[in-house]
Amino acid sequence: MLLAFFRWADHLWVAEYIRDSTWIFALIEVFHLFGLTLLLGSLTVVALRMFGAGLKRQTLAGVASDFLPWTLLGMVVSIASGFLLFASEALKCYASGPFFVKMGLLFAALVFTFTFQRRLTKADQPSGAAKYAAVLSMTLWFGVGLAGRAIAFF
Amino acid sequence: MTLPEICQAIQDSAIGTNIRESTWTFPVIETIHVLGLGISVGILVTLDLRLIGAGMRHISPSQIMKQLKLWYLTGFAAMMISGVFLFWSEAAHAYRSPTFRIKILFLILAGINAAYYEVKYVPISAAWDESGVIPKGAKMVGWVSLICWLGVIGFGRWTAYGMK
Numbered sequence: 001m002l003l004a005f006f007r008w009a010d011h012l013w014v015a016e017y018i019r020d021s022t023w024i025f026a027l028i029e030v031f032h033l034f035g036l037t038l039l040l041g042s043l044t045v046v047a048l049r050m051f052g053a054g055l056k057r058q059t060l061a062g063v064a065s066d067f068l069p070w071t072l073l074g075m076v077v078s079i080a081s082g083f084l085l086f087a088s089e090a091l092k093c094y095a096s097g098p099f100f101v102k103m104g105l106l107f108a109a110l111v112f113t114f115t116f117q118r119r120l121t122k123a124d125q126p127s128g129a130a131k132y133a134a135v136l137s138m139t140l141w142f143g144v145g146l147a148g149r150a151i152a153f154f
Numbered sequence: 155m156t157l158p159e160i161c162q163a164i165q166d167s168a169i170g171t172n173i174r175e176s177t178w179t180f181p182v183i184e185t186i187h188v189l190g191l192g193i194s195v196g197i198l199v200t201l202d203l204r205l206i207g208a209g210m211r212h213i214s215p216s217q218i219m220k221q222l223k224l225w226y227l228t229g230f231a232a233m234m235i236s237g238v239f240l241f242w243s244e245a246a247h248a249y250r251s252p253t254f255r256i257k258i259l260f261l262i263l264a265g266i267n268a269a270y271y272e273v274k275y276v277p278i279s280a281a282w283d284e285s286g287v288i289p290k291g292a293k294m295v296g297w298v299s300l301i302c303w304l305g306v307i308g309f310g311r312w313t314a315y316g317m318k
Contacts, residue, residue, distance in 0.1 A: 026315055030308045033191065037307065040189070041196020048225060055221045058213055066210040070200055145189045153181050 003094065010090035018088035025088060032081040036145060039074025042067040043113075043141055050126045050134035060130070064121035071113075098154055102147035109140035157249065164245035173243035180243060184314075187236040194229030195303045197222055202303075205288060205296030215288065216279035244317055253312040260305035267302060271295045 009015060018024050048054030049063045058066075086093055093099040117137055120130050155163070164170055173179050201218045204210045210218070241248055248254045275282075275292045282289055 026312065030311050033188070033307050033311060034304065037191045037196045038199055039196075040192025041199055044193050044197060044225075045200060045222065048222075054225055055213065055218070057217065057221065062212055066212055067200065069209055070203065142189055142192070145192070146185060149181070149185045149188060 006090045006094040009087040012087050014084060015087035015090065018084060025085065028081050028084050032078060032085060035074050035077030035079075035081055037074070038070055039078055040141060040145070042070040042074060043137065046071075046121065047134040047138050050121070050130040052126060059124040060126050061122055061124055093151070096151050096154065098147050098150035102144055102151065105140055105143045105147055109137070109144055112140060113137060158246065161245040161249040164242055165247070167242070170242045170245065173239060180240075183236050183239050187233060187240060190229055190232045190236060191307065192229075194226055194233050195307070197226040197229065199300065199303065202296040202299045206293050206300070207288060214279075214283040214286075215292070216276070216283050219276070219279075247317055248313070251313055251316050253309045253316055257306055257309035257313055260302045260309065264299060264302035264306065267295055267298045 018028065045054055046064050046067055049056070049058070049060050055063050112133075117133050120127060120133050123130075165174075173183065200210070201215060201222065204213070204215045204218055271292065275289065275295065282292070
């Protein structure tokens with residue numbers, strides 16, 4: 001079942017197109033980096049605020065809502081470019097342990113960020129739980145990055 | 155010694171060789187360098203976006219800068235240190251790489267741009283905080299910064315391909 005999905009992705013016309021090109025994969029990777037830079041950057045600013053650091057003079061809710069558009073933009077660029085990178089080497093990803101770890105962490109990060117963290121950042125000041133949420137959030141998101149790098153090395 | 159000879163010597167040094175031939179050291183340093191983007195350029199980019207007028211209207215640019223500066227500068231310190239070690243391990247390759255040279259050029263430009271902003275706009279930031287209008291020059295600094303960092307990231311990634 002799972003293999004069928006990876007095969008389907010691998011056979012997409014865009015996947016073939018990227019594989020046949022010498023430079024398109026690299027270009028998409030650069031966009032992937034742009035996306036993750038913006039995503040991690042905006043998440044870091046909010047996480048800092050949850051520790052009462054960084055943009056201290058603004059409310060937590062204010063910071064979270066001001067930086068949400070950038071988090072979303074970074075996410076969209078990362079996921080879109082990520083899907084293209086994946087499709088172009090889907091079968092290689094199927095055989096990659098780190099790839100599945102990355103996807104697991106990504107799923108956890110998305111769920112956590114858009115449920116618990118969302119709720120906690122509606123307050124003006126960070127609650128006691130906020131610090132733990134910030135640590136978990138950063139661990140998950142940077143973990144996605146780490147696992148992503150591991151795909152290349154293993 | 156000529157510059158290429160110096161770079162070859164750096165690459166051939168014990169530390170350079172150690173990093174290059176390691177199983178874990180190079181990957182770890184490179185991972186710090188890539189993920190460090192999130193806590194350096196990533197934070198700075200949000201300030202640049204504010205400068206060019208793209209959102210975050212509730213916070214003035216000078217507030218963003220003042221309260222986040224130490225954080226992103228720490229991030230940049232991590233980038234510099236990891237970058238130096240990466241260079242150390244392949245100095246001669248990097249020297250010969252046109253994409254690496256372009257990356258460094260963008261990096262220098264980004265630095266000059268930041269210094270310019272520091273000298274020209276930071277001292278008067280209270281004034282344009284009051285008015286709520288961002289001076290055109292400050293907006294330009296924002297755009298230049300965004301372009302420079304996109305260049306650094308793009309040519310940096312390209313350089314990594316060239317090193318294979």
